[in-house]
Amino acid sequence: MATIYIGGLGKAEVKQLLEQRRDPELKIVVSNDLEAGPILKRTQNTYYLGTCHTGAGGSLGAMLAFLGRQKCHTFGRKAHVSVTDVHKLLDSGVRVFGLSVDQIDTVVPSLMDAIQAHLPEGRTP
Amino acid sequence: MTLHFTPLAIVITILATAYAAFLSQMALAVFNDGVRPFILDFRRGELSRAKMIAIAFSLSTGFFFGFGVPIALASGVLNPWVLFLPTDVLGIFSPNKWLALILGALWGAIVVFGLNAATTIANSLPVNVPQAMGQMATPILFLFAFFPAIAITMQFGRLQGVGAFVISAFAMLITVKWLPQVFPGSMALATGMIMLIIFALVGEVNSKKEARAEATSTSDATEVSTDENEATSLFSENAARLRKHAPYFIIMGFLIGVLANTHMFGGGEATSFILAKGQYVNATQIDFYRALGFIPLIVTTSVASGAFQIVGFMLTCPIAYLLPNPILAGIVGSVLFGIEVLVLIYVVRGLSALRILSDVSDNIRYAINLTLEVAILFGSITAGNAMASGVGIALVGGIYILNEVSGRPVVRMAAGPMGVILSGIFLNVFAYIHLFTPITIK
Numbered sequence: 001m002a003t004i005y006i007g008g009l010g011k012a013e014v015k016q017l018l019e020q021r022r023d024p025e026l027k028i029v030v031s032n033d034l035e036a037g038p039i040l041k042r043t044q045n046t047y048y049l050g051t052c053h054t055g056a057g058g059s060l061g062a063m064l065a066f067l068g069r070q071k072c073h074t075f076g077r078k079a080h081v082s083v084t085d086v087h088k089l090l091d092s093g094v095r096v097f098g099l100s101v102d103q104i105d106t107v108v109p110s111l112m113d114a115i116q117a118h119l120p121e122g123r124t125p
Numbered sequence: 126m127t128l129h130f131t132p133l134a135i136v137i138t139i140l141a142t143a144y145a146a147f148l149s150q151m152a153l154a155v156f157n158d159g160v161r162p163f164i165l166d167f168r169r170g171e172l173s174r175a176k177m178i179a180i181a182f183s184l185s186t187g188f189f190f191g192f193g194v195p196i197a198l199a200s201g202v203l204n205p206w207v208l209f210l211p212t213d214v215l216g217i218f219s220p221n222k223w224l225a226l227i228l229g230a231l232w233g234a235i236v237v238f239g240l241n242a243a244t245t246i247a248n249s250l251p252v253n254v255p256q257a258m259g260q261m262a263t264p265i266l267f268l269f270a271f272f273p274a275i276a277i278t279m280q281f282g283r284l285q286g287v288g289a290f291v292i293s294a295f296a297m298l299i300t301v302k303w304l305p306q307v308f309p310g311s312m313a314l315a316t317g318m319i320m321l322i323i324f325a326l327v328g329e330v331n332s333k334k335e336a337r338a339e340a341t342s343t344s345d346a347t348e349v350s351t352d353e354n355e356a357t358s359l360f361s362e363n364a365a366r367l368r369k370h371a372p373y374f375i376i377m378g379f380l381i382g383v384l385a386n387t388h389m390f391g392g393g394e395a396t397s398f399i400l401a402k403g404q405y406v407n408a409t410q411i412d413f414y415r416a417l418g419f420i421p422l423i424v425t426t427s428v429a430s431g432a433f434q435i436v437g438f439m440l441t442c443p444i445a446y447l448l449p450n451p452i453l454a455g456i457v458g459s460v461l462f463g464i465e466v467l468v469l470i471y472v473v474r475g476l477s478a479l480r481i482l483s484d485v486s487d488n489i490r491y492a493i494n495l496t497l498e499v500a501i502l503f504g505s506i507t508a509g510n511a512m513a514s515g516v517g518i519a520l521v522g523g524i525y526i527l528n529e530v531s532g533r534p535v536v537r538m539a540a541g542p543m544g545v546i547l548s549g550i551f552l553n554v555f556a557y558i559h560l561f562t563p564i565t566i567k
Contacts, residue, residue: 008487009487009490009491009494010491011484011487012279032483032484032487033425034425034473034476034477034483035477035480037356038356052158052159052422053158053159053188053494053536054157054159054184054188055159056158056159056160056162056163056184057157057158057159057160057161057162057422057426058158058422058487058490059159060159060162061162061422061425061426061429062162062356062426062429063162064163064165064166064429064430065162065165065356065359065360065429065430066356069163069166069171069172072162074159074184076159076183076184077187077188077191077536079532079533080532098159101491101494102533102536102537103533106532
């Protein structure tokens with residue numbers, strides 16, 4: 001079961017969007033960078049979705065300090081993200097995603113599709 | 126409405142951009158809050174200069190062309206996006222300090238003379254865009270008064286939000302009726318803010334009670350602390366780096382203070398339009414509340430990266446608008462920047478303890494954003510109406526919607542002003558070939 005920690009400006013919007021998926025396999029926690037950072041570090045199959053104006057400042061916040069750059073990615077103000085791109089990021093170990101608040105409705109669905117299809121290391125379908 | 130840059134404003138702009146590029150070169154401060162988190166790895170040498178330039182460039186271009194430029198052209202007033210997003214990139218690009226200073230100064234000169242020329246030309250054209258932009262102030266000032274109610278709805282629920290909205294509206298109506306010397310928006314805003322603070326304090330106390338109840342039932346606190354210690358020692362290290370360089374920031378504070386005091390530089394998204402109208406008290410009020418929404422973000426990214434924000438906690442601008450002379454504004458800016466870098470580490474500790482308050486800050490930032498989006502769109506459409514009545518409304522509104530469906534290359538808040546500028550150019554061309562008869566702009 002994947003746990004998604006949500007932080008940044010568009011918390012409420014992202015939460016609503018994730019809840020609409022009505023997926024019992026998905027745990028949603030509203031949080032922030034200072035709180036979720038240490039949790040992501042010591043857990044597996046946990047992800048962080050941050051939103052702000054730039055897609056990197058309030059979105060990633062202190063995440064790079066907690067987890068290192070390799071585990072964080074920003075889509076910036078990019079409007080379209082393909083599921084394949086996200087798969088590549090997930091394969092390389094990225095678990096923190098930053099995106100712009102005004103692109104939530106276009107980016108979050110493909111991001112979530114990819115995360116849910118992605119199987120963490122050591123698990124077979 | 127004609128605005129001209131005084132010699133002081135020109136000199137101080139050039140000094141500020143030169144020095145900002147210098148601070149970025151030293152990896153001591155960047156303006157783009159999104160670039161800041163990456164500075165940590167850049168400083169440590171884990172991120173190459175070429176890659177860092179690419180990151181800074183890709184995170185900044187959208188905001189420069191899609192936000193800073195349209196707001197500056199539409200208002201005739203400088204803003205930090207147009208001045209300091211490029212200096213971030215120029216500083217990171219420069220292999221040495223001298224080049225950063227020179228490139229930064231050049232950039233400042235380009236912007237200040239370019240904007241001056243653009244405003245002069247725009248004012249001499251038959252369809253006067255800057256004059257039409259005067260329509261912007263009223264919707265911004267009145268709608269801004271409701272941002273606390275929006276923030277309350279986001280964080281504490283619909284019922285509380287509607288309550289706050291109704292009470293703010295009453296405050297506005299009562300001020301109009303019985304206190305004609307007070308600006309109605311200010312009274313409603315103050316009322317809303319008091320309610321937001323009360324909700325936040327009550328929420329904080331309740332969440333502390335809950336946390337205490339939980340802490341007695343579970344006991345995995347030891348595991349958390351080891352992970353947190355590692356990060357907090359990095360935070361202290363970064364904060365110490367910034368404290369050690371305090372004199373560098375004190376100089377930046379002086380420059381920002383003087384720059385804001387010239388009233389040719391607006392710190393926030395909407396303040397440029399208010400400053401252009403000469404309403405300094407209102408500009409102060411807007412930028413002060415706006416700072417509340419940004420301080421936690423600036424503090425966290427600063428201690429996480431070891432790089433500060435070029436404009437500090439954004440408190441210098443609102444104070445400097447009101448000060449009687451540039452020297453005093455500069456001194457106040459210096460003092461503020463000095464205090465800000467000293468207290469960083471204490472504020473971040475406070476933030477991790479006070480969850481609700483840091484959430485309130487996020488919601489303030491987002492609520493201000495949402496109210497300004499509506500206000501600026503309305504102001505832009507009214508400006509369209511002032512330029513060419515119905516045709517103007519159609520053009521500005523059309524461009525706004527076009528931007529919406531094309532993946533929003535222009536940030537929503539700047540899409541309206543961008544629409545006004547493009548419509549203005551279009552109408553002037555049509556006026557030149559006698560296809561459009563300019564109307565008097567009130």
